[in-house]
Amino acid sequence: MTTPPSDQRPARSDRSPWNWLLLVPIVIPLTTVLYNAQEPRLFGFPLFYWLQLAFIVLGVTATTVVYQVGRKRSGR
Numbered sequence: 001m002t003t004p005p006s007d008q009r010p011a012r013s014d015r016s017p018w019n020w021l022l023l024v025p026i027v028i029p030l031t032t033v034l035y036n037a038q039e040p041r042l043f044g045f046p047l048f049y050w051l052q053l054a055f056i057v058l059g060v061t062a063t064t065v066v067y068q069v070g071r072k073r074s075g076r
Contacts, residue, residue: 016066016069016070016073018065018066018069018070019066021062021065021066022062022063022066024058024062025055025058025059025062025063028055028058029052029055034051035047035048035051
């Protein structure tokens with residue numbers, strides 16, 4: 001058996017089904033039907049503004065979940 005040279009890294013596998021979760025924060029904000037209202041207001045802010053902040057939270061959450069699952073699967 002031959003061992004790989006130390007200057008080469010092992011092949012990475014990024015083909016986890018959890019990566020599909022990263023499409024959620026991309027597709028949901030593109031759904032323009034969500035923006036078609038002024039109400040409900042949250043602390044006086046119209047729907048559009050606080051919905052943008054909710055999309056940021058959605059993106060951070062999805063990215064964190066995929067990162068944590070990928071880290072556990074790779075054994076780091």
